[in-house]
Amino acid sequence: MGMGKDIFEITVNGLKLVVIFLMMVQMVPILVWLERRGSAFIQDRLGPNRVGPLGLMQLLADAVKFLTKENFVPQNAKTFLYYAAPVFALIPGAVAFSAIPMSSPIQVGTFEMFGSTWGPYTFLVQGYEIGVGIVFILGVSSLAAYTLLMAGWGSGNKYTLMGALRASAQTISYELALGLSIVGVIMLYGTFNLTEMTLAQQGPLSFTFLGHSIAANWLPNWGIFYQPLGAVLFFSAAFAESNRLPFDLAEGESELVGGFHTEYGGFKFNMFFIGEYGHMMIASGLMVLFFFGGYTIPFVSIAELNEWAAGVTSTAGKASALVALIHFLAFNIKFAFFMWVFIWVRWTLPRFRYDQLMDLGWKTMLPWALANTIITAFVIFIASL
Amino acid sequence: MPLGGVIFIVIFIALFGAFLVWLAANITGTKPVYNPVKYEPYECGIPGIEKKETKISVKYYLTAILFILFDIEIIFMYPWAISFREFISTGGGAFVFISMMVFIAIFIFGLFWEVKSKALEWD
Secondary structure, three states: OOOOOOHHHHHHHHHHHHHHHHHHHHHHHHHHHHHHHHHHHHOOOOOOOOOOHHHOOHHHHHHHHHHOOOOOOOOOOOHHHHHHHHHHHHHHHHHHHHOOOOEEEEEEOOEEEOOEEEOOEEEEEOOOOOOOHHHHHHHHHOOHHHHHHHHHHHOOOHHHHHHHHHHHHHHHHHHHHHHHHOHHHHHHHOOOOHHHHHHHOOOEEEEEEOOEEEEEEEEEOOHHHOOHHHHHHHHHHHHHHOOOOOOOOOOEOOOOEOHHHOOOOHHHHHHHHHHHHHHHHHHHHHHHHHHOOOOOEOOEOHHHHHHHHHHHOOOHHHHHHHHHHHHHHHHHHHHHHHHHHHHHHHOOOOOOOHHHHHHHHHHHHHHHHHHHHHHHHHHHHHHOO | OOHHHHHHHHHHHHHHHHHHHHHHHHHHOOOOOOOOOOOOOOOOOOOOOOOOOOOOOOHHHHHHHHHHHHHHHHHHHHHHHHHHHHHHHOOOHHHHHHHHHHHHHHHHHHHHHHHHOOOOOOO
């Protein structure tokens, strides 16, 4: 672990961190466009279609509009908190997103450059690999509750304060169900490391239960077939964590105006938006990693893919790059599907009332997550007898 | 370099990105024109009467305390979950399983008591 052993490796790893951050930020306008077009499609409207082909330039127009807005601080606001909140909204998303493995590592062999030989390298397609991946990502992304409180308190407005309290109470309540729903996943794979989890999910579905070996060749070896309840609970809690509809009680035009970002406009509002979409990306990424095989391709094991790539390319480095590219595409297809589910659900379901929301979190999802943990432990224990 | 350093680099990148956006917004943005109404706290079009500190429900405080309690209990399950299979393979499975079930029983009792004492009722 670390940045590398010589200047080349450190440079590449440093650039990788920048690229992953930019990837996260650049995905936001695309998702906003997708959301607006998708909602228009669902509601039988047209959506943005004037600026550029299919309205794609709308993103650029929006960004320019955000930047040209007037930048001022309301009189009651606490200036430091008011400015710090949108900036800190970016950080949890960026830090947690960097820990998600998006593809298999790229091997670079020895080569000559600037008159000296540069040794073999292995570059991971993720910001940094971290042994306690899950705990780290959950811990970092729950820091977003502070952002909400900073924004709500710092704006000096009663609507923002109420919205922030609502949003943070909701976030921490669903954090329980979120944390508990993946205890089963951890038990199943016996690791916190996200790459090891991904590797455990390749090939067809097969396991041993009570001394019988059970195999289903028509199903991939994905976590969802072992942890269906955990997957549903995790995904629902992730909706509440990212303050998305049907759990977007932080905002409410008739009672709270805009919630915690009522007093924000221009690029500061934009940063909150990036933070919210960052949460959705982390949730989708984790969903893919825990329950849908990560970057692996269903029915094709990594060894088979490596063999095929070695046949069609000349060097080992090129083969690993080709495999990494294929894995990256596979990851992104699954990832895009879950991002679309986020948008789809938003425009399909109505919202909850606040007491219903808290009841669902504490009295329904927490007991079910607990039941999932007990059942998983019991089945794993019985299967070993 | 330890892992902490890499995380600080990511934080620095995010801060730097935010700074660049702030800079661009200050260069391209409209210059603020003073208008007393604009600087008032937002209040659906009528003059605000409340002071800036508003009263909030004690329920939020209670929820936060209960969250800390239960979240710590959940965190205790993580190390157990990760080593559960190891314990099974070394023969200590029954002991570890039963001790965790006792822990979860206390957890369920706490949750039940909490619901029973109406700590989670929102009205």
